[in-house]
Amino acid sequence: MADKKIVDGRGSFCPGPLMELIAALKSSQIGDELDVLSTDKGSVNDIPEWVRKVGHEYVSTTEEGGVWHIVVRKAK
Amino acid sequence: MKILIVGGGMGGTILANSLARRLTAELKAGKARITMLSASDKHMYQPGLLYLAIGRMTPDELYRDQASLLEPGIEFHVDPVEEFMLDNNRVKTKSGKLVDYDIMVIATGSRMYPEGIPGLAENAELFYTEESALKMFKRLQSFEGGKVVITVGVPHKCPMAPLEITFMLHDYFKDRGLSDKVQLHYTYPINRVHSLENVAKWAAPEMNRLGITYDTFFNLKEVDGANKVLKSEEGTEIKYDLLIAIPAHKGMEVVEKNGLGQGGWIPTNRTKLNMEGRSNVFVCGDTTNIPISKAGSTAHFEADTLAENIAAVIKMGSPVRDYDGKVFCFIEAGKDRATYAMFNYQNPPDPKAPTKAMHWFKMAYNKLYWISARGLL
Numbered sequence: 469m470a471d472k473k474i475v476d477g478r479g480s481f482c483p484g485p486l487m488e489l490i491a492a493l494k495s496s497q498i499g500d501e502l503d504v505l506s507t508d509k510g511s512v513n514d515i516p517e518w519v520r521k522v523g524h525e526y527v528s529t530t531e532e533g534g535v536w537h538i539v540v541r542k543a544k
Numbered sequence: 545m546k547i548l549i550v551g552g553g554m555g556g557t558i559l560a561n562s563l564a565r566r567l568t569a570e571l572k573a574g575k576a577r578i579t580m581l582s583a584s585d586k587h588m589y590q591p592g593l594l595y596l597a598i599g600r601m602t603p604d605e606l607y608r609d610q611a612s613l614l615e616p617g618i619e620f621h622v623d624p625v626e627e628f629m630l631d632n633n634r635v636k637t638k639s640g641k642l643v644d645y646d647i648m649v650i651a652t653g654s655r656m657y658p659e660g661i662p663g664l665a666e667n668a669e670l671f672y673t674e675e676s677a678l679k680m681f682k683r684l685q686s687f688e689g690g691k692v693v694i695t696v697g698v699p700h701k702c703p704m705a706p707l708e709i710t711f712m713l714h715d716y717f718k719d720r721g722l723s724d725k726v727q728l729h730y731t732y733p734i735n736r737v738h739s740l741e742n743v744a745k746w747a748a749p750e751m752n753r754l755g756i757t758y759d760t761f762f763n764l765k766e767v768d769g770a771n772k773v774l775k776s777e778e779g780t781e782i783k784y785d786l787l788i789a790i791p792a793h794k795g796m797e798v799v800e801k802n803g804l805g806q807g808g809w810i811p812t813n814r815t816k817l818n819m820e821g822r823s824n825v826f827v828c829g830d831t832t833n834i835p836i837s838k839a840g841s842t843a844h845f846e847a848d849t850l851a852e853n854i855a856a857v858i859k860m861g862s863p864v865r866d867y868d869g870k871v872f873c874f875i876e877a878g879k880d881r882a883t884y885a886m887f888n889y890q891n892p893p894d895p896k897a898p899t900k901a902m903h904w905f906k907m908a909y910n911k912l913y914w915i916s917a918r919g920l921l
Contacts, residue, residue, distance in 0.1 A: 479814070494792070
């Protein structure tokens with residue numbers, strides 16, 4: 469059964485939210501949804517771009533109180 | 545008050561020493577007790593492995609006897625923990641001893657995990673252990689030319705290591721007169737050459753200037769050792785003659801086996817540094833799942849915070865400050881120039897152009913580390 473996971477990349481300059489997502493995807497199953505929390509606006513472009521390039525599924529981006537939630541589904 | 549520190553690396557050692565000095569009176573009066581359980585009687589200066597791999601340090605320079613680094617009053621045992629019984633405030637060690645605690649700090653560190661990528665361990669040169677760093681140096685010595693590819697897995701210890709090894713290799717081959725015969729090719733998992741944007745803005749032009757080529761968005765999926773080809777998650781391929789890898793890391797096996805955290809990373813409160821759901825268990829250094837650099841300086845600054853807070857809890861009943869996410873990383877930009885990055889949860893780094901002075905400061909720190917480990921610097 470697919471899981472929903474939070475990848476809390478708030479305040480992460482290094483390694484940063486995208487690197488946290490890459491690491492988290494390794495320990496996830498196909499179909500799992502990962503909600504990446506980021507305070508870096510750059511993640512709004514960086515994460516969907518990487519997700520499309522690798523072949524995972526980009527689900528959505530929302531913003532709440534200065535924290536962006538970028539949701540990704542592991543597809544392979 | 546029984547304080548148990550699990551792990552004798554940088555974080556555990558700084559914490560134990562700082563606590564012992566803050567609690568001198570309490571230790572003397574028998575009101576506090578500090579016990580350290582470690583897997584080794586030796587303490588390794590891990591950043592030195594980078595220098596060992598290119599022949600600029602020798603193995604003996606990396607080690608001190610752990611007992612010689614610790615303040616009197618700290619009970620030190622080479623007897624690693626095998627079982628954590630958090631509900632009973634107790635651990636069981638390899639020798640079978642049961643050790644009780646009132647406060648425990650887990651600082652067991654992390655390890656490279658090249659086995660996670662098919663073909664990587666067998667075909668890459670690595671530098672995260674003494675054995676692998678020595679093997680890499682011998683391989684470099686016999687290398688006479690070709691394409692050297694650097695790959696990076698995540699998460700990994702020391703976020704600056706990929707850039708540092710690349711620039712140091714450039715100077716190493718230049719000194720051997722092989723610049724025309726060696727093509728250095730750097731790869732990185734995201735869309736720039738380093739996760740820190742300001743570092744990437746400095747490093748990419750530097751690579752261009754030195755003739756180092758690079759691919760971004762390259763996440764290694766598999767190494768085809770027979771054909772010397774790297775295959776990425778993104779579907780690209782790169783041929784290599786010599787493969788240098790910064791492999792992905794995992795936390796220690798004992799953490800996973802005890803179910804304390806997936807991948808060996810323990811869920812940790814980012815400011816209080818307590819293990820999520822436990823008020824008397826703290827986590828320090830690489831072992832946390834906090835989304836900041838797995839680096840010695842992170843362990844150092846977390847240990848400073850924990851020492852202040854644990855001592856304050858014993859003396860006054862409550863902690864006194866939060867960890868602010870502080871990290872400081874030197875960045876070697878070759879054999880004789882360096883810069884640094886300093887940042888916390890709120891403030892991004894702003895690295896300056898590399899200088900010789902910063903390189904010599906780093907060289908000095910390689911010696912000063914032993915004072916740092918004693919909790920004095």
